[in-house]
Amino acid sequence: PVNRFCAASNNRTGFLCDDKVTCVPAxxxxxxxxxxxxxxxxxxxxxxxxxxxxxxxxxxxxxxxxYWVYADQRCNGMNDCGDCSDExxxxxxxxxxxxxWWNCSPVLxxxxxxxxxxxxxxxxxxCHSWSDEYIC
Numbered sequence: 001p002v003n004r005f006c007a008a009s010n011n012r013t014g015f016l017c018d019d020k021v022t023c024v025p026a027x028x029x030x031x032x033x034x035x036x037x038x039x040x041x042x043x044x045x046x047x048x049x050x051x052x053x054x055x056x057x058x059x060x061x062x063x064x065x066x067y068w069v070y071a072d073q074r075c076n077g078m079n080d081c082g083d084c085s086d087e088x089x090x091x092x093x094x095x096x097x098x099x100x101w102w103n104c105s106p107v108l109x110x111x112x113x114x115x116x117x118x119x120x121x122x123x124x125x126x127c128h129s130w131s132d133e134y135i136c
Contacts, residue, residue, distance in 0.1 A: 003016075004016045004055055004057075005055070006023035006055045007023065008023045008024065008025040008026075008106075009025065011071035012025055012026065012071075013025075013026045013057055013058065013070075013071035013072050014026055014072070015036075015038035015041055015055070015058060016036070016043065017037065017038070017040060018036065018037075018038050018040050018131060019036070019037055019038075022035070022036055022037070023051065024036060024041050024071040025070075025072050026057075026058040026070040026071045026073075027069075027070035027072050028041070029041045029042075029046070029047075029054070029058060030042060030046060030047035030050060030054070031071070036102065045050055050065045057071060057075070058070060059071060059072050060073065060074045060086055060092075061091075062081035062082070062083065062085045063081070063083055063089065063093060063098045064081070064082075064083060064085070065084035067081055067082065067136075068084060069081055069086055073086060074086045074092050074094070075087060075092060075093075075094035075095070075112065076088075076110075076113055077097075077101060077116070078111065078134060079109060079112050080108055084112035084113070087112035087113060088112050088113055097113065097114035099117075100116060100117055101114035101115065101116060101117060102114060102115050102117050102119075102120055102127070102132055102136045104126075104127035104128070104129060104131050104132060104136075105127060105128045105129065106126055106127060106128075107125055107126055107127065107128055108126060111126075115127065115132060119132060120132050120133070120136035121133055121136060
């Protein structure tokens with residue numbers, strides 16, 4: 001089997017097309033849109049039995065093994081697994097919040113341990129501590 005691993009934009013895990021140049025972000029593989037010139041990112045042998053038919057590097061298993069997300073959704077700041085296992089804990093191994101994020105305990109289920117800084121001081125509580133409105 002061909003090694004299809006590549007690093008897409010922002011160093012995210014990707015799928016290398018047959019042209020050996022185009023790197024498709026993991027979450028754009030098997031999304032019904034051909035991103036590779038020859039359409040190999042949407043072929044039946046790759047997409048026929050998700051996630052088993054995908055190369056392992058494209059898949060992140062949530063702590064609840066019944067769920068999975070694409071590898072480039074790990075450490076993206078969003079609660080894609082539903083239990084934050086793709087953002088916190090040893091499985092995810094995410095770095096601390098980046099400069100575009102504010103570290104707090106979010107009120108919304110959408111985030112795990114950081115909120116986007118654009119939500120700071122917008123008049124809406126996003127952190128349990130209200131730090132997004134008074135400190136951030």
